[in-house]
Amino acid sequence: MNEIKIVHFLNQFFAGSGGEKMAEEPLNFHDQEIGPGVLLNKILGANGKVVGTISCGDNYFFKNESSVYEKISEYIKKTAPDLLIAGPAFNAGRYGLACANLCKEVSKRGYCKVITGMFEENPGVDAGKGSVLIIQTGPSVGDMESALDNILRIGLKLVSGEKINSAQDEGYFPTGVRNNVQLDTPASPRAVDLLLKKIKGDSYVSELIVPVLDKVDPPEPISDLKTAVIAIASEGGMVPPDNPHKIPGSRTNKWGVYSFLGRNELEKDSFISIHGGFNTVFVNEDPDRIIPLDALRVFEGRGEIGKVYEDFLSTCGNGGAFGHMQEIGQAWAKELKKGGVTGVILPAT
């Protein structure tokens, strides 16, 4: 590999200007390594060189964020580094946020690769999540050497395009993405090992840490059904027999709108289910079993509901990815709002 060029970002403290009193110190550019950059250069050896350092007071950065980005952009364009290293910021909150935000900005503008490092409680971790590679460090400067080691190890991979392994294996914060990896040990021995550790009270690591889902609070009941416009929307895979939107029986992000206009009930073969996850024989015999238009028309006729919304929204929920289903839900909400719908029945399978 050619010797790589690195620009290093520091706050006023790590640049040697001082602590909180100097937090208003403006942006400065230095042609050489300073502070932890000295160690960085030593670790780099023949692999590369710190060609410049950017320093900025913690408060100054946030009070002048957009002009700071412009000036740093000018500087980076001029010095043309392969990699921007910000920090490590350890548990310094404003510094960590500045590192994450700056990396995000530089990465977005596409000038060079970016990397930073900090402690897990630093608010910068959340700020950079998903867009910046953030190396896990200890809470304080005592961890400087190993933090810089790790930042450089991964930073060099970023520049060379070499494969970067999982967050756990490499020591960076998860970005939210998951990938398959093949181990030497099958699932069963791993399961028994994990169980015995947990029973004994030893520390253990779950192979899947489940993200927390949004909670959906049920809405208030409709105050006056007599004026309500009621729609039906379903994931049951109900489509006209020619399946005009070609909705597949599983794992889809497609959906369709079909009209009830002129129908009082759904005869056999007016709709069929293309859903691949349940026994569809009974709903194909009588589509009202899943799209209860017949019942709704009775309520409409008796004036117990205002009217039936004449468009039916349909998709197939079988094996649906969470993200796709969220997108469909949002699109449906928009569609129904636009049509003046005040209540929706969601028959599920």
Next chain:
Amino acid sequence: MRLEMGLFPVDNIVEGNDSTFSNGLLTLNFEQLRGMVMEEGKFEDVSFHIALPGDSVRITNVLDAVEPIHKINGNSCEFPGFLGPARTAGDGKTHKLSGMCVLSSTYFLGPQTGIMTCREGIIDMSGPGTKFCTNSDTFNLVIRYIPLPSTTNVEHDDAVRLSTLRISSWLGSLTKEMTPKETKIYELLDVDPSLPKVVYVDQVMHQAPMVQTFMYGKDLGDSLPTLIHPNEMLDGAVVGANYKTSQKVPTYLHCNKPLILELYRRHGIDLNFAGMILTRGHRDNQALKERSAQYVAKLAKILHADGAVLSFEGGGNSSVDYWLTVQALEQMEITAVPIVYEVGRPGTSEFPLVYHVPEANSIISKGANGDKVDAPAMERVIGSKKIFLYGGQEFNASGNLQLTNSDYYATEWALDLNGFVGKDY
């Protein structure tokens, strides 16, 4: 209950004039086998094919894979409930042609709708797909069944199952007078009482024809979770009949469940294998799922379990049963470690599960469905030359195929056996 499993490892299969087994070589007279399969008039036609590890072969339409066993002595016959009375399996002496399987490959002529659809089962014997399907590493005799025009799907399925089990046990009987190369003893002897008591909870599928599991010849239907001795599983008490491509559990695996083998291996060393609970997923509604979960946890409690490891067959609906079971176990103070596959596609941040309970904080992941596979063209196709993947695309089976890992046969168990794991990036 003491089971002596005599192993006769198979390392080659050839067609010949006589059906014999000798020194790892299984020689088969296909006409003799044909006579046995056709004698009751249940099929239009049948053919036999050999598929060995490393062959340039793609097998399509695979329903089941069965490792041949033959009972030398003991209480039961082979696959009790199918090949004889439903007497308790798992004791006495059994011979097994190990490392080989009889595969059934067929199709259905009756209408197929919704869940009652047989989905494609593809096994590649070589190439990158081998790590995503089971039985690419076993020496296989494929029986290709052609259905009678008049037969219903259920009749044909039953006939194929019975014939495949029958041929398997007949092959096993070729070793009747022979001494096994190796004998494994399976017996849950008393061990140091201070070792943690671990139970295995195995949740299998039952939904409708094409998605079933049989125990002693009867589908699990509405049955409650039940205790089963692991030896019964090893000795053929449970037969798989789920034809959902990636999710299915072949009979071969029911007889070789990796968690049973692992718990036996460690019994008396660092744990006490306290028993096994078999339950079905996809119960009809939330109340029945909760009832079933409670029942599993209660059975584990009766076994004085300190912990449970769990495995699972099925999709989104069944995963609700599964997580409720983990929750019920943890709430009864039985530490639970479930093995799961993830539903988010690899390389994305899609949500990895359909359902989850906060008590489940020690999970083993076998990775996700969705890795792309460049499956090369194969010299030989056994089964239909055209394949229909889930979603309706049609392909020429012999050609280069752009597949997803879950298009393969029993992918989720292949991921388990081959050490896959989902990791954060």
